[in-house]
Amino acid sequence: MSPASRSSRAxxxxxxKEPPASVGAxxxxxxxxxxxxxxxxxxxxxxxxxxxxxxSRMAEESALPEFVGSGPRELSLEVFLDATATHDNSVEQAVEKLMKACVPTKASLGRKKPASPWVRFEWGSARTTSFxxxxxxxxxxxxxxDVDGKPLRATCRLSIEEASVGPAGQNPTSGSRTGRSTHIVVAGDSLALLAWREYGDATAWRVIAEANDIDDPMALVPGSELVLPAMSDAGAEEEQ
Incomplete structure (x- = not known):
């Protein structure tokens, strides 16, 4: 491959990016x-x-599956960092940028709606991996x-879970949400997954948590019933 081809490679x-200020934004x-x-x-x-x-105990064969919905895309990749030939001679600055994606932003804390930054991976014209x-x-x-203990090389493994799919307020099975609905928890459910199905935004899980007085979003009990507020209700709660 010629030097010109290497230099023009994507x-x-x-x-x-700053997380959305409201559901659907x-x-x-x-x-x-x-x-x-x-x-x-x-x-x-x-x-x-x-x-x-x-x-069913009376059925001779297993029951037909009922489609509930599709989950978000998840992209996993490795990022290799090498500072042996750079000016600052350390990879910690790049690592700190990645670490910022794991903690709430100052703006979200100011809104009293803590949320970590949204992340987007882009590589040339690739579409399926860019969201x-x-x-x-x-x-x-x-x-x-280095001799002083400063890290010079690092391998970062990260996974990005899709946070927004299509217009907010759309549900794969029921269409737009115009009123409160309920959901019976099944094994594998999470508030983020329910928020994605209901609002098209996985980061809106706090709306469901507040509506159901859930302190631990990871402790969902199969068989329990959850209230899923409508988008209008969710917006009203944010303004209070």
Whole structure:
């Protein structure tokens, strides 16, 4: 490959944006941008679907599955950082940018609606791997150090979960939400998944948590009934 071809190759980048100020809104301004030194060697893209069965003791065969909805996309990738030939001679500045995607932004704290930044991975003209999401996991392994202990190389493994799919307020099975509805919790349910199905925004899980007085969003009991506020109700709660 010629030097000209290498220099014109598209470079991957990660962009951190201010989370939406309200349910259904677009992300805000750019908080940080990390231009990757090296394009990823692999990208893992996952998407799940959820089905529900109602078994019957009298049935000879298993019950037909009922489609509940499709889950968000999840992109996993490795980011390699090398500061041996850079001016600052450390990878910690780039790592700190990634760490910012795991904590609430100052603006969201000021609104009393804590939320971490939205993250977008972009690489040239790729579409399936480019979407607005939230960082669901991040791990950093330092692999080379200077004599003073300063990390010079690092491998960062991160997963981005899609946060917005289509117009807010749309549900794959019931259409737009115009009134309160209920949902019976099944195994595998999470507030983020329910918020995505109901509002098209996984970060709106707090609306459901507040409507049901849920202190621990991870402790959903299968068989319990949850109230899912309408978008108009959710907006009214935010204004209070």
């Amino acid at each position: 470079r991957a980048q990660l962009t951190l 677009k992300p805000g301004g750019t908080l940080a941008r990390l231009n990757l030194q090296f394009n990823p060697s692999t990208l893992e893209l996952r998407k799940t679907t959820e089905w529900r069965r109602s078994p 607005d999401g939230v960082l669901s996991s991040l791990s950093v392994t330092y692999t080379l150090f």
